[in-house]
Amino acid sequence: MELNRVLIVAVAGLGIAGWSVSASADAAAGKAKFAADCAECHEAADFAGEDAKALADSLKKISAGQMKHKTAIKLSDAEIADVAAYMASGGK
Template sequence: MMKQSFILVAVASGFVFAAGSAFAADAAAGKATFEQSCASCHELVDWKGKSEADMSTMIKDVVAGKVKHKKAIKLEDAEIANVSAFVAANAK
């Protein structure tokens, strides 16, 4: 019985780790979205030192209209994650 439980936990853990990597943000796609939706007003240096989580929260607030912003922006969750990953990795 213990062996079966261990195998079940091991298999379930494998699925969790595989799913996590399948949903990883794509910084290359984030660059394209940043250039299309953000770069006309913002530079990467504007967010120097911001984490990916900080960027994601800020962009979600802009998209939701919670933060005053020059223009309305519509981005999907995956696009927000991608832009956040790109900015966090490149705003140095």
């Protein structure tokens, strides 16, 4: 019984953590940053329906130089959240 309660709390916490990435993001600001830094090679529509947290994780790795990318980009945590939200929306 106690284990079930712990699992429920843990799963709920994960849902809240994932929600907080997109809840604080500004997709309009992400659109401007995407246009400036990403649109030369990528289309936002290609990312429609993707998980914003997974996109943000990839953007963090690219920004930190931990993931190979054509050009070096440096993004703040807020910019990463904004761009990820815009990308996940498919540019809408």
